[in-house]
Every structure is written in structure tokens, then in C-alpha cells.
Amino acid sequence: MNFLEERIAKDGIIGPGNVLKVDSFLNHQMDVDLFQKMSKEWMKRFEGKNITKILTIEASGIGIASVVALDFHVPVVYAKKHKTINLIGDVYCTEVYSYTHQRQNHVVVEKRFLSSEDHILIIDDFLANGCALRGLLDLANQAGATVEGIGIVVEKGFQDGGKEIREMGYQLESLAIVESMDAETGSITFRE
Amino acid sequence: MNFLEERIAKDGIIGPGNVLKVDSFLNHQMDVDLFQKMSKEWMKRFEGKNITKILTIEASGIGIASVVALDFHVPVVYAKKHKTINLIGDVYCTEVYSYTHQRQNHVVVEKRFLSSEDHILIIDDFLANGCALRGLLDLANQAGATVEGIGIVVEKGFQDGGKEIREMGYQLESLAIVESMDAETGSITFRE
Numbered sequence: 001m002n003f004l005e006e007r008i009a010k011d012g013i014i015g016p017g018n019v020l021k022v023d024s025f026l027n028h029q030m031d032v033d034l035f036q037k038m039s040k041e042w043m044k045r046f047e048g049k050n051i052t053k054i055l056t057i058e059a060s061g062i063g064i065a066s067v068v069a070l071d072f073h074v075p076v077v078y079a080k081k082h083k084t085i086n087l088i089g090d091v092y093c094t095e096v097y098s099y100t101h102q103r104q105n106h107v108v109v110e111k112r113f114l115s116s117e118d119h120i121l122i123i124d125d126f127l128a129n130g131c132a133l134r135g136l137l138d139l140a141n142q143a144g145a146t147v148e149g150i151g152i153v154v155e156k157g158f159q160d161g162g163k164e165i166r167e168m169g170y171q172l173e174s175l176a177i178v179e180s181m182d183a184e185t186g187s188i189t190f191r192e
Numbered sequence: 193m194n195f196l197e198e199r200i201a202k203d204g205i206i207g208p209g210n211v212l213k214v215d216s217f218l219n220h221q222m223d224v225d226l227f228q229k230m231s232k233e234w235m236k237r238f239e240g241k242n243i244t245k246i247l248t249i250e251a252s253g254i255g256i257a258s259v260v261a262l263d264f265h266v267p268v269v270y271a272k273k274h275k276t277i278n279l280i281g282d283v284y285c286t287e288v289y290s291y292t293h294q295r296q297n298h299v300v301v302e303k304r305f306l307s308s309e310d311h312i313l314i315i316d317d318f319l320a321n322g323c324a325l326r327g328l329l330d331l332a333n334q335a336g337a338t339v340e341g342i343g344i345v346v347e348k349g350f351q352d353g354g355k356e357i358r359e360m361g362y363q364l365e366s367l368a369i370v371e372s373m374d375a376e377t378g379s380i381t382f383r384e
Contacts, residue, residue, distance in 0.1 A: 029305045030254075030268040032261040059250040062222075063258040063268060069224040070262075076222040076255060113221045 003037055004175045005190045008154065014181045014188060018156065026153060027060035027125050035067040038175055042121075042151045043071055045173045049148040051121045053077060055114070055140060057096075057107060057132055064153065065123040072121065077113045079139060081105040092142040096135035099128075107135045109143075116144030127152040127174060130161025137170075149173065157191050195229055196367045197382045200346065206373045206380060210348070218345060219252035219317050227259040230367055234313075234343040235263055237365045241340040243313045245269060247306070247332060249288075249299060249324055256345065257315040264313065269305045271331060273297040284334040288327035291320075299327045301335075308336030319344040319366060322353025329362075341365065349383050 001009065013021040025031040051072050056065035057079040069076045081096075083105065091108040098105055114120075122136050133150065140147050147170060155162045155174035165172050177191035193201065205213040217223040243264050248257035249271040261268045273288075275297065283300040290297055306312075314328050325342065332339050339362060347354045347366035357364050369383035 023302070024304065025267075028269065028272065028302060030258060030261070030270070032258050032268060033265065035258070036262065059254060059270070059272075062251060062254040063270075066222060066224050066227070066255040066258045067262065069222070070228065070259065073225065075217075076224060077220065078222070078251070078255075080220065080251075110215070110220060112216065 001190060002175070004034070004153070007034060008176055008178075009188055012188065014183045014186055016183045018158070018181055019183075020154065020156070020178065020181060020188075022154065026064075030063045032063070032067055035064050036071075038064065038151075038153060039068040039071045041175060042068060042123075042173060046121060046149045046151070046171070049121070050119050051148050052117070052119045053114070053121075053145075054123055055079070055109075055120045055136055056123045057081070057136060060126075061124045064125060068121070068123055068151070077109055079107045079109050079136060081107055092139045094135045094138040094142075097131050099131070107132075107139070109139050111143070114140065114143035114145055118143065118145040119148045120145050121148055122150045123152075124150075125153045126156070127154070127161050127165075127172075128156040128159045130159075130165055133161060133165060137165075151175075154178065193382060194233075194367070196226070196345070199226060200368055200370075201380055204380065206375045206378055208375045210350070210373055211375075212346065212348075212370065212373060212380075214346065218256075222255045224255070224259055227256050228263075230256065230343075230345060231260040231263045233367060234260060234315075234365060238313060238341045238343070238363070241313070242311050243340050244309070244311045245306070245313075245337075246315055247271070247301075247312045247328055248315045249273070249328060252318075253316045256317060260313070260315055260343070269301055271299045271301050271328060273299055284331045286327045286330040286334075289323050291323075299324075299331070301331050303335070306332065306335035306337055310335065310337040311340045312337050313340055314342045316343075317345045318348070319346070319353050319357075319364075320348040320351045322351075322357055325353060325357060329357075343367075346370065
């Protein structure tokens with residue numbers, strides 16, 4: 001197990017329905033020293049890529065993306081969720097279904113902040129079915145930006161998002177890929 | 193003008209109704225190198241304080257708080273906004289009115305992540321009337337935590353939030369305090 005898998009095994013909480021709670025260090029309370037280790041790992045995996053901007057989505061991606069951006073010395077842009085698209089300006093907009101909140105969100109980035117000159121690294125905390133990630137890819141594509149890579153903290157390998165995104169040709173680097181979890185025993189297995 | 197005031201004067205956009213948009217570097221696109229400079233300034237101003245945790249609120253406070261937390265070597269906890277409080281666990285909860293979205297939000301932190309042993313530095317991007325900040329103070333007080341200080345990026349000095357919070361005895365350090373803005377001329381004046 002790598003440092004992240006060890007932390008998930010130690011502090012993650014497995015709930016019924018393949019729920020994995022990592023809110024004590026990833027997405028409610030945030031261990032930024034752990035984020036820095038994750039960032040160093042992504043720097044290795046995306047070495048040689050010309051990255052000009054980090055793209056993520058509010059809220060849980062923002063902290064991780066900010067720490068990664070310090071290492072890459074580039075700005076972060078975070079996509080914002082809106083229930084309606086009234087009263088917003090000149091934006092790229094896509095729709096993302098949130099399983100957590102069971103509703104369709106409009107997800108937007110102002111056009112000023114993404115362009116065809118950008119080489120983007122997408123960072124997010126979770127990848128399961130890939131809805132949020134496909135939304136971010138759509139926004140990048142609308143801007144004509146180049147997606148240089150995708151860094152995910154925890155991928156649920158038993159769902160199809162990761163497989164589908166890799167088949168589209170993207171370099172997708174998940175730091176921990178969960179193969180299976182058992183809420184009864186609390187055991188978790190990671191992909192080798 | 194300090195480095196932040198200069199950046200606001202250069203890249204901030206003043207709109208009618210005392211709106212100050214700083215979304216090109218603070219709260220949509222984020223200049224994390226600027227955040228690091230802000231962090232160094234807060235480290236000076238809160239020197240000698242025993243800080244165990246950074247507390248902020250989603251979404252725009254998260255990036256700044258994460259960069260600050262790297263310097264203070266402590267975790268971040270971000271309060272989450274909920275429209276309803278159904279189906280959430282054992283939390284501290286307060287209500288915050290959002291002028292941006294014109295609605296009352298429940299703002300919650302899980303009890304596991306704040307305790308009477310915590311010495312908290314609150315970080316947020318904006319302070320105007322102080323609604324969000326009072327919500328965070330309420331959460332900290334419910335936990336019995338000690339608030340060692342409050343770091344704000346931009347304070348609207350012509351609204352009462354900052355004055356009231358200082359009168360309550362908190363060490364409130366705003367890196368830029370706007371005294372007045374003029375949407376017609378685009379001019380902005382900072383407190384000395």
C-alpha cells in the first residue's frame with residue numbers, strides 16, 4: 001500500500017452501499033501535509049507536461065487543487081455549481097448530476113479563465129461514475145484547452161468512470177483505486 | 193498600498209452597489225502564489241499564537257485556508273452549507289444568511305472535527321456585514337474551542353461587520369480594508 005492507501009485503510013469509514021467516508025482528512029477536515037505528498041506524486045507522474053492551469057470543481061476539490069498549484073506554480077480555476085443559470089455572465093456551462101444531492105447542477109466557468117492556450121491538469125477528490133469529471137472535460141473542451149492529465153485522489157475501481165475516461169485517451173492518475181469494500185468487516189482492497 | 197491592495201486596485205472590478213469582484217485572483221481563479229504572500233503576512237500578525245486548526249467556510253475560503261494551513265502545519269476544517277439539515281449526523285449547526293444567494297443556509301461542522309482543545313484561526317475571503325464570520329464564531333463557541341484570531345483577505349470597512357467583531361475582542365486581521373469604492377470612476381480607497 002502507498003501512503004494514501006494506508007491512510008484510507010486507517011481513517012476511512014466504509015458505509016453501506018459502497019460509501020467511503022474520508023472526511024477526517026480529505027473533504028471536511030483536510031490534512032494539507034497529506035495533500036502535499038499527493039502533489040509530489042502527481043508531479044512525478046505528470047513530469048514533462050507543460051501545465052498552465054489547474055481545473056477543479058467546488059467544493060471538495062479546491063483545497064487539494066490549491067496545494068498542487070503551489071508545486072506547479074500555476075493558478076487554479078474552480079468550476080462553480082449553480083442550480084439556475086440566471087444572472088450569470090459569459091460562461092462555459094455544462095450539466096452534472098450529483099448523486100450526493102440527487103439533483104442536476106449547472107457547472108460553470110467564466111470564459112475569461114479558460115482559453116485555447118491553456119494546458120490543463122484536472123484535479124478532484126473522487127472518481128466513481130465519472131459525471132463530475134466528464135463535466136470538467138466538457139468545460140475544457142468548450143474552451144478549446146488541452147487537457148494534459150487528470151489527477152484523482154480516490155477512484156472507485158468497481159465503477160466505470162475511470163475505465164471510460166482512460167479509454168478516451170486521457171492520462172488519468174488516481175492515487176488510490178479501490179477494488180472492493182466491505183461495510184460489514186470494514187475491509188478494503190486496493191488495485192495493485 | 194501593500195501587495196494585496198495593489199493587486200485589488202489593478203485587477204479588482206468595481207460594480208454598482210459596492211460590489212467588488214476579485215474573481216480573477218481570489219475566488220474563481222485563484223493565484224496561489226498571492227495566497228502564500230498573504231499567509232506569510234498572517235504568520236507575522238499571529239506570531240506566538242498556539243494555533244491547532246484553521247476554520248473556514250465553503251467554497252471560496254477553502255483555497256486560501258489550505259495554503260495558510262501549510263505554513264501553520266495544522267489541518268483545515270471547512271464548514272459546509274446545507275439548505276436542509278435532514279440526513280446529517282452529529283454536527284454543530286448555525287444559520288447564515290447569504291446575500292449573494294439571498295437565502296438562509298444551515299452551516300455545519302461535524303462534532304468530531306472541532307473540540308474544546310482546539311485553538312482556531314478563522315480564515316475567509318470577505319468580510320462585509322459579518323454574517324458568515326459570526327456563523328463560524330458560533331460554531332467554534334459551540335465546540336468550546338478558543339478563537340486565537342481571524343484572518344480576512346478583503347474587509348469592506350464601510351460596513352459594520354469588522355467594527356463589531358473587533359469590539360467583541362477578537363484579533364481580526366484584514367489584509368485590505370476598503371474604505372470606499374466608486375463604480376463610475378473605478379477608483380478604490382483603502383484604510384491606512
